[in-house]
Amino acid sequence: MSKRIDVSDLNVYYGDFLAVEGVTMAIEPRSVTALIGPSGCGKSTFLRTLNRMHEVIPGAHVQGKAVMDGQDLYAPDVDPVAVRRQVGMVFQRPNPFPTMSIRENVLAGVRLNNKRISKSDAEELVETSLQGANLWNEVKDRLDRPGSGLSGGQQQRLCIARAIAVRPQVLLMDEPCSALDPISTLAIEDLMAELKDEYTIVIVTHNMQQAARVSDRTAFFNIAGTGKPGRLIEMGDTATMFSSPSEQATEDYISGRFG
Numbered sequence: 001m002s003k004r005i006d007v008s009d010l011n012v013y014y015g016d017f018l019a020v021e022g023v024t025m026a027i028e029p030r031s032v033t034a035l036i037g038p039s040g041c042g043k044s045t046f047l048r049t050l051n052r053m054h055e056v057i058p059g060a061h062v063q064g065k066a067v068m069d070g071q072d073l074y075a076p077d078v079d080p081v082a083v084r085r086q087v088g089m090v091f092q093r094p095n096p097f098p099t100m101s102i103r104e105n106v107l108a109g110v111r112l113n114n115k116r117i118s119k120s121d122a123e124e125l126v127e128t129s130l131q132g133a134n135l136w137n138e139v140k141d142r143l144d145r146p147g148s149g150l151s152g153g154q155q156q157r158l159c160i161a162r163a164i165a166v167r168p169q170v171l172l173m174d175e176p177c178s179a180l181d182p183i184s185t186l187a188i189e190d191l192m193a194e195l196k197d198e199y200t201i202v203i204v205t206h207n208m209q210q211a212a213r214v215s216d217r218t219a220f221f222n223i224a225g226t227g228k229p230g231r232l233i234e235m236g237d238t239a240t241m242f243s244s245p246s247e248q249a250t251e252d253y254i255s256g257r258f259g
């Protein structure tokens with residue numbers, strides 16, 4: 001299920017504004033890649049190019065290539081909706097559909113894709129997705145209650161269950177723990193460690209400890225100044241990036257000297 005993504009010479013624009021310039025990186029399957037860097041350097045913008053969510057914004061466009069297991073995600077004949085089915089996304093704030101039941105929240109992505117599934121298949125998918133998100137035991141007796149009745153950490157795991165129910169190959173997470181308490185954060189981090197056996201995971205995080213704990217590879221982005229584009233400065237094995245990065249800017253950021 002897990003796929004690799006090779007990005008080359010990617011420029012990302014909002015209208016005329018070049019927000020991210022010249023990114024080339026390989027995102028490995030069955031691993032967690034963390035994107036770190038100071039505010040405004042384009043981490044979220046770059047992340048959204050990996051499932052073509054960026055172009056939902058009027059005027060937004062990209063140049064360059066993003067290739068998933070040989071398939072150019074930006075080829076003219078590629079349907080962006082199909083890309084988003086293969087490359088799922090979890091956002092900063094848990095966003096379950098508030099009035100929908102827990103069960104229907106899990107199935108929402110599948111239903112949006114117009115997939116018809118039998119009642120028994122739906123029940124099985126709900127259970128496996130909730131188990132996959134480590135939420136099943138907490139909600140199995142209240143699947144018909146609204147998703148909004150769960151705690152923040154449970155809601156985020158519900159969103160992860162919804163994302164994995166469509167069986168993506170890649171999971172993008174944009175600061176998935178920033179609205180959560182430390183215990184829920186640890187639950188999501190444990191979950192990432194389990195999910196990476198099956199999925200390629202890319203996470204944006206401001207939390208250095210989190211990047212060090214959960215990721216196998218870390219990419220450091222930086223920006224030269226306001227109005228300038230963000231750039232990928234350095235990427236490597238997380239342990240090396242945190243112990244002996246090649247670039248001074250990476251060292252300064254990781255050690256908290258700026259950003």
Ligand SMILES: Nc1ncnc2c1ncn2[C@@H]1O[C@H](COP(=O)(O)OP(=O)(O)OP(=O)(O)O)[C@@H](O)[C@H]1O
Nearest residue numbers: 014019037038039040041042043044045046057230
């Ligand atoms: N919808 C948008 N329209 C125009 N410019 C945008 C839009 N979203 C982001 N930008 C700009 O693109 C640049 C990169 O923003 P982005 O949110 O990707 O950075 P980031 O590294 O994720 O920041 P943060 O860590 O603060 O979330 C910034 O200059 C930002 O102002």
